[in-house]
Every structure is written in structure tokens, then in C-alpha cells.
Amino acid sequence: MSAATPAGGRIRSAMGLMRSFPAQFWSRLSLQERLALIFVPAAIVAGVVTVLAVVLLGPPFLDFLGANLPLVRFAVAATAILLLTVPTAFVLIYLELKVIARMNLRIGPNRVGPWGIAMSVIHGFKVLSKEDFAPTGADITVFTLAPVVTYMASVMTLLVIPFAPGLIGQDLNIGLLYFFSMGGLTVVGLLMAGWSSFNKYSLLGGLRSAAQIISYEIPLTLSVVGVIILAGTMSMNRIVLAQSGSLLDWFVFKQPLAALIFFIAATAEANRTPFDMTEADSEIVAGFATEYSGMRFGFFFFAEYVNVFIVSALVATVFFGGWTAPFQWPWAYNLNWFNPWSFGFFGWLAIVLTVGYFGTIFFAVFARLFGGREWGLWASMGLGFLFLLVVVAGLVVLAGFIAFDWVAGLVWFMAKTYAFVITFVWMRATLPRVRVDQLMGFAWKWLLPASLLNLFVTATAVVLLNR
């Protein structure tokens, strides 16, 4: 490329710009020396600080934790949910890539991992490793905080969602209220992003999201008031319990209008097609995220998919029975005759090795025979091992499903939630986008009266029937 240019001279003159002592010293070091110079002092300092902190602050800190168990529980739940969001977002992104591709008569990603299952992870890491800068003229503090606010608002919302009996971050008695207030916080992040980007497209996107979410919060909240009346509580857990029994106890059959309103308003709340005004590709380039790159964009990207998951989970929880099974299922068999400790360590080792070895070979034969292309020996062995893991994991889940009601609840919950996730993806592949005035008009002229009507009818019915 630079055939005609004296490259060496260029480099020297460029280095001459910073011919100060530290830079000169640094440039003479080899790679290993540089690494050592960075990491060894850092490791020493970190070790000393850790030891000091443990020795000095450890006992009082443990005492403090012991005295505040709810706080500990909250912190653990928040951390667990924060960690949960990342794989959730990856799964959803892959799902969206693949499902939309199928609806477009395409194949979709199929190169990284079998059927491209690692593609969303690759995309995620790539986005995280991009250059991350704030544009000239941006308000850098707000610009940096905006994705954090959006992401944290999404994550905090997950705290009150009951995944399974007993598997809930915090069973607040005002769970739904908490959910709506936290969901409303998302818009603050989007507005911050739109305002601080120094870009008119971003500004329009931010303002659109503000207007949209404010409008749709009202029918969204009003539509669940009927459910609250019926269940007599705002705790998510107890709303689920109020629907336990059979399919007919689900609130979707008692409140069909509310369920419809809730679903539509929740689509707008999650900024999904056909209400994705805030990042309308063909109008305002990427909306509030126009100026975002790298990790900050990644946060927005993740938050969007976490939001989709949350909204689906909420629809499933409030109207479709949450983790309860649609029909009476005689689970919770007593598996006490099975005592895993009786095998001993070597017994387990033998079982694992035998099952692993023969299972891998068994599935590798299938991979070799039925693989779509010429698999090599090691490739088919690896694929066989993967198959084995999948089968074993499936068996373990099945055992858990039979033995523990929280596993069964989790399975039912996830099945319902992902059904709605796929509905959202389907809508995205199918529908065009509405215009911003149609969006607002729909919220105020149709959804709001309908939700009020629903509320009125529900309240009247409850009063009349209880009397």
C-alpha cells in the first residue's frame, strides 16, 4: 500500500512528536517487558489491598450482612438477574436473527457454531470491542450514563417477576406498581441519549420515545387494574397463585379486552414493531442510538432484547398464568428412593466416564451418518459430545420437572414467555411501522377508553357478583 512512501521516516517523525522521557523509555521495551511492567505492579497492589480489606473490614462487614438479611437477598437477586440478562439477550438476538430469516425465506446465520448458534455472542463481543467514543459536541456525562440508566431500569424490572414458585427476586406487595415505575424509567435513559448526542435524529428519537411511553403507560396500567381487582393484590406472586388451577382460571379468559390492550401497549412500551418509532430506521436513522457505538450501543441493544423478554414474561405472568401449568399435572413425584450419595466418588466417576464415552460415540455415529455434509472424525465426535450434553441436560431437566415443582414452574414459565417473544419477532417481520400521530391517536382515542370501559365493567361485575 505505501510502496511509494518512505514509511520509516514517517514513523520516526511521528514518534518525534512525543520524544519525551517516558515514551522513549517505553518504546525500547519488548512486549513481554511491557506486559510485565503493567501487570506485575498491578497484581501486587491488588493483592495487598485485598488482604488489607479482608483483615480490616471483613468481620464488621459480615456482622452487618447478618443483621440485614433482606439487603443481602436483594443484592444476590440483583446480581443473579443482572447475570441472567446477558444470556437471555443472546438467546433472543439469535432467535430474532433466525426466525426473521426463516420468515424472509432465508437461512440466517449458520456459520459460527452449529446452525450459527454462537452468532449472537459473536455479534455481542464484536460490538463490545468496537471503538467507543462520544461525538464532538455531545454532553459526555449524560451520553455515558444514558445506556446505563436504560439497561439498569430493564434489569431492575426483572426483580419482581416470578419465574417459578419461590424463584422471585423480591416478592413485593406492590409488585405491579414497582414494575410500571421501573419500566417508565427506561424512557429517561432514551431521553438522555437523545438529548446528549448532539444530533437531531437522536433528539427526535428521544422525544418520540418520551411521548410514546407516556401515552402508553396509561392504558398499560389501567388495563391491569381489572386484574388487580379480581386478584385482590398487586403482588406478582399472588396474581400467579390466583390463576392456579386449570386453563380456565387464567385472567386472559376473564379479562380478554384487558389482555389485548396490555399486549398492544406493552409492544409500544418495549419499542417494538409496529411501534418502534424511537429507532425507526427509515425515518430517523437509528433514533436515539444514532451516535452510539461500541459498548454503549451494546447496552442499548441488550436492553431492547431484555425488554422484549420482560414484556413477554409480564404478559405470561399477568394474563396467562405465569408458572402454573395449564392443566392439572401430577408432578412432584417423590424420588427419595434415589440417593445420589450412595454411589460414592468413584461410582460417579465411572458413571460419568461410561455414559460420556459411549454416549459420545453413539451420537457421533448419528452425526457421521446424518450430518448434512462430510463431517471429519473429530468434528463428528465433537458434535456427538454436544448432542450428548444436550440429551443429558434434557434428561436432567426432565428429572427436575418430575421431581421439583420449581423446575416444572420454570419450564412452563419459559415456554409461555418464549411463545410471546416469538410473537413479537413475528410482528417485527410482518408489520410496517405506524406514523407518530397515528400512534398517539390510537393510544388516546382507542386504548384509553377501552381500558376505562374494561375497568368499569370489571368493577361493576365484581360488585354485583359479590353481593
Added chain:
Amino acid sequence: MAVGGREPRGSKAAPSRPLAPAPPGELSVPIAVPNTLWQSSNPLAYDGGRPAEITHLREFGLTDAGRNDAARWGALQVIPTNADYILDLIRANSLWPLLSGLACCAFEMMSGATSKNDMDRWGMFPFRASPRQADVLIVAGTLTTKMSGPLIRLWEQMPEPKWSVALGDCTVSGGRYKRSYSVVQGIDRVMPVDVYVPGCPPRPEGLIYGMLQLGQLVKDRRGHWNEREIGPTAPDDI
């Protein structure tokens, strides 16, 4: 109607010249159209015919700073060079193009992304509308002098690491418009190019092959982060 409101100067004196090919070697007299709309000698109007400032690479190119990234990263160059041994493997599989088409080739580019030739199979599908989130600038179509300024700004708005693919003859060299008065004779005169895909226009398979070559290039260049050039890649004496 006229905003300048100035009298035409010396217009009647110039005789109209009949059409005849000028003898070889003779210097034609430049045309001066005396009208009141604008005066080319007026320095306030239209820069007085000076070169446009739409390419703000000029000062940058004169400073020599863009030729090497060492000045940018300074003491921290350890991190990009070595992290890239791993990250480039990831990047090679996730090349998001910028949704930007200039002319005819844009249709073949889109065709490459659609059902029949599905670029998404290699993770190249999410055409980003904003340059901030794109990895690859596929310059699809004729680049005119008027468009080169916006194109360079797009290129500069893309965050590192970024690559560019020149799609089509016009983009690679000017192609069938090489003689034209308003076409840049190859985009490597104004910005760097990683992969050239010739053809007028190339088939979508050509673009996909070029993108796969780009992925290979990304892997091949691992660890050579600071040797990249970020300015034009054409030799100076073209």
C-alpha cells in the same frame, strides 16, 4: 431576481467563437459568463473558484499524522495489538455493512443480502443505518466529486476497527466514467480500500466473495494494528 445586483463586466467585447476543435497544444480561453447571478472573481461568492473544502482530509493529510496509528495509541498500543489476536477472530465473523448505496451496484449489494444469496449466513446481514454501528463501508456505485465529501465524512464517523470494500468498476477506478468531469477516478484517492470487487456491476456472489476475502484479510492482519494507513491508499504520484 438577481441577488448580486451587479452589472455584467466586459461581456459585449468578447466575440462568439465558432465551434471548431482547437488545434492541438493550444490553450483554450476559459469561459467567463457575465451575468448578474454570480461573479467567479468575487471572493465572497462560491469561494472565488478555489478548491472546495468538502474534503477535510487535506489538513489532516498534510500533518502526516494519519499515516501511522502509533501517535494515536501511544503507550497503550500493547492493548489493541494483542487483544486483537483474539478479537479479530470474532470480528471476521461479524462484519456489519453500512446501509449505503451510491448507484447501480447498490442493488446488487442488496441482492446479496436477500433470500437468494443470503449474506446473513456469514453474519454480514444487519445493515446498520448509522455509521457509528457499522464495520464495513461498502462503497457501491459511482463516487462523484460532490459525493466524496459526505462519503469521507461517513468513513470518518465509523468507529475503529473498520474496513471498506470498493464495489464495482466505477468505484474501483472510475470505470466507464473515468473520462467524466465529475467522477472520482477510484475511491482509493480519497479513502483507504481493503477489498476491490470489480465488475459492472459485480454479481452478488462477487460481493459475497469479496466480503469473505475481507474476513480472511482481517484474520491475516492480526497483530498489525498500528501499521494500518487511514488515509488514501493510492500512491502519491497517480
Added chain:
Amino acid sequence: MDRTLKARLEARLSDHLRAPVYQRHDETEIRIEPGSVPEVLRTLHDALDLRFEILADLAGVDTGVAMQVVYHLWSPMTSDWLRVIADGISRDDPRAPSATFLWIGAEWLEREAYDMYGIVFEGNRDLRRIFMPPDYTSFPLRKDFLLPDDAARSPGAGVRHVERAHVSAGAADPAAGIRRAPAS
């Protein structure tokens, strides 16, 4: 070839015609002075036996001797295209009346003719360059504007202004990289 059209045109526009009406294939052609363009176009558009209500094209032409503005019109009353040539516009100070009073769409066509030939259309309220950048100073479709094949003889010396921005890296003066025309 519509013979009756010729008669109708001669009847209506006899004072404006610079040359006899010329007909070939499915085209009828009249030549007028640039000064009478508004009146002729108005007549052609409004007269009930002409009704040329679609402006098919407006083009500038540089014959090397003079400039022309050529209008192509279509009418439901005839099977011919009508070509109106406003002939004899000075090359040094080209001016012609605008047709935007009849067809708003002529505005951009006139801007294009201005951009390519420098013809100033009087009455067009938005006469700017439309294709070339606003700081461009030549008129590329004129016959004395030569393509870079004949770079040395063209007014821009064959150098396009984008390329001037990228001078050879060794030169401190940006202007040093520009190739000049030989001074023979």
C-alpha cells in the same frame, strides 16, 4: 406527420416563426426568437386547437455558434411531437425567458440548463446550480469545455477539485501538486 398541425401552427404563430415549420417522421419543429418564448408557449398551451399541455422536455443546446433552448411538447390534439427551438441566444451572455409561468416543472429543467450551459432564465425564481457543487465555475456541456482526454485544453486543466485536496505528501504547498497546462 400531421399536416394539419403545420397549418394550425402557421395560422396561430406566423409572426413569431423564424423559419418555416419543419416536419419529419412524427415530429414538428418550429423555430422562434427567444424573446417570443412566453407568448408562443402560452398560445400553444392555451389555444383550443393546439392544447400542448405536457412539457416533455426542456433542453439547452450549444451549437458552438449560439445557444438554443429546446422545448418538446405533447398534445392530445395531434399525433406529433412538437419541438420549439428558441434559437439565436448569445453564447457570451445567454439569457432566455423562463417557462415556469406555464409549467412549474420547468424550474428544475431550467436549473439544469443553467448548470450545464450557463443560460440564465429570466423569471425563474430559483436559478442555482443543480448538479454541480455551488463552488463549481465552469459549464460542462458547453462545446469549449473539453473532457480530461484533452485535459490540457479544458478550462479546469483536467483537474477536478476534489483531487486538488490530495497533494503529494512531500509538498508543503497544496497548490504545488496541480498539473498546469503547458504554456505553448
Added chain:
Amino acid sequence: MPAHQHAPRTSPARATTRAARPHPQPSADDASARQYSSADDPRVMLDRQVGALFEPIPPYPTRTEREGEFYSLGDGEMFLNVGPHHPATHGVLRLVLKLSGEQIVDVDPVLGYLHRGVEKICENSDYYHVIDQVDPLEYVSSLFQEWAAVLSFEKLMDVQVPRRAEYIRVLSGELLRIASHTLFMGFLALDLGGLTPILYSFIERDEIVEMLAALTGARMLFNYFRVGGVNGDLNHEFMSRLGDWMTRAAKQTEAQAGLLNENEIFVRRMRGVGVLDRATALRYGVTGGNLRASGVPFDLRRAHPYSVYPELDFNIPTRDEGDSLARYLIRVDEVRESIKIVDQCLHNMPDGPVMARLPRLIRPRPGRAWGACEGPRGMLGVYTISDGSDGPFRFRIHDPSFLNLETVPALLPGNLLADTMAVVSSLDPVMGGIDK
């Protein structure tokens, strides 16, 4: 890191040249309205420079009345620069919008980002090269641009084209019209936010383009028509592909149109948006489907017949609404008509030569000729002046999209930002033809 990295771009020399220019219009530079203590504060300079970079206000005095009117902001208005790179402007169109909130007050389209100087190049080429050079103008449907050119040249040369060649021209042209309209439907949906229709469009378009590639040898820029005929006769691969496609073409088209026609969101976004009434359309010189959607049955295939269209049986669909939805539905109807024409061409195709007997070197007598044909977007015209040499003396290209696009400043004001895409997309501009 960011500041460090951007350092070379914010050189003080640039800032001063920007600031030294007279800025006659009140700018929408709200960044510079921030209060800083000193005028020498670098942040002030930065703001000024950034404002100058991102505001679309031209850095020179306004040249015309209209420009001065447009580039002065009223109360609460702002400029929004859409393009030349924007996902929904079909290439490199740039629209400077003057907005009040999201409502459009005024539009100033800026063209020329794809001006390639084709007319000048054609005047320096011979007649064979011209046909090749005009291909990339209407790059979605390049055969029609060739058609207009060869019509004009044939008038100059007094050539009689063989009937089989005419039928082949009509056949390939109508196929390409279907491809173009199909793409139009997809892009319209894409601009309204629907992801899938464009992919279905491209399936059809790819199939048609591949069969034309079998006929002509190229996928997009065909270079197939010749003065006095076409470059080659129908071949087996083309006919077999075409036969396959014809068995399902009508059904496929209906299915694809059904994706959008019955979509409530789509219809509501298109109906009543960007209404172009009959008189305005004529005053703007709009042609093609856009004019027929306004109620004027002007189609050169019937209005000024050329080729073998008088022998073929088809309708000219018109609609009276003149809004974006009508412009869309007209295209759907035209696809149906085109399928009929293709069917008739296949049945009526005569035998015979596909080229007239012509000298190897084309050198028409001095004269002028205007050839026009009906492309998918309207009337494509070519005005050729011959001076007796082997290349045109003046080669004028008239593109319909140019005048169709000119209506945008009349259609948009009063609508919302989102309607920009609906309206511009429904006019179906192709920037290659507009910018030449």
C-alpha cells in the same frame, strides 16, 4: 481517548475560515447560544465550528429569492438534513427539511450527488457506445433508457426495425417493468418499516434479471438494444426460465401485493398522504404511474404509440385519488397488465431477423430527432442532434424521475417527517436517472 483521536480534525485554521465567512442568515445554532465567559474560550470556537459543520445552511450568501426564503428559520423551526446518505432516500438524494416539531414546513431537495456527466461522455462517444453509456442512468430498468436512445437514433437513420426485434424489445422491456414495479413495492414497504416484502420482491426481481441475463449477458446493465434491432435472438435458457416463471407469475404477484394491500397499517399510512391533483401534476410535468394516479391516462404506449404496442391488448390503469396509495396501486395494476403483454408477446412472436441491415459504421445525416418511450417511471426521452459524424453532437436525456421528484417540495409541507419516506418512495425516484 475521543478528544485525542479527533485532534487532527479540529485544526484552528479550519475554524477561522469558517468563521470568517459572512453568515447572513440567522442560524439555528443553538449550541453557540450557550453562555461561556470569554469569546476566546476554545469551547466557543468548537461549538461554532461544530454548528457550522452540522447545519445545512450554505456557507455562502444566498443566490436566489427562493434559497433565501428557505434558509431563514422562523420561530421554533429547525433544519433536518436527510441524506445524501440516509437509509430511505433511494440512493444519494439529499432533502433539507425545515421542520417545526415533526411537521414539515418546507423542503429543499439537493441533487447532483450522482451526477456523472453522461451527456458529455455521450457527445464524445460514437452511437454504439452511447447505448452502453446510458445504461446506468435508470439502473433499475436500464433497457428503457436504451430504448429511448435507439428510438431517437432510428429516426435519425430512417431505419425500419424488424418485427421480431420489436417483439423482443417489448417482451424484455415488459419483463423489466415488472421487475422494477416489484422492487418499488418492496422498497415502499421497507421505507414504511416492513422488513419482509422487500425480500420477496428481490426473489422475483432476481428471477427476472437472471432470465434477462441469459438473454443479454448482463444482469443489470444489459447493453442489448441496437440501432435497428436487438443484439441477439431469444435463446433456450431464457425461454425455459421465462416459461417456468410465467406459470407462477400472476399468482406470485397477487400474493406479494396481498401482503401490503390488506395491511391496515400500510393503507392508513399511504391513504391521503401526498395528494397530487391533476392540474398540479400536469404543471409539474409529472409522467408515468404518478400522473396516471392523478387521473390523467397519459401513457406513451397508447398516447404516442411506438414499437408494436398498437397490436397488443392491454389497459392503461388510472386512478383519481392522486395520493400515495393510488400511486402504489397503479403499479400493482401495471404489473398485471405487463404480465398480459408478456403473454401476448410470447403468443404473437413472429419469425424473422432481429437486426435490420445497416452499415457497420453508423453515420446519420445531420438532423434532429426526439425518441421517447414509456418506462416504469414515466416518459423517457432522448433528443439527439447529429452533425453527420459518427457520434451525436448533442445528446439530451430526459428522465421522468427528475420531474416526478420535483413535486416533493409541493407534496411534503404540512405532513410529518415519517411521510417524507412514504411520499418520496411512492414517487419512485431513481437517482441515477435524475442526476444523469
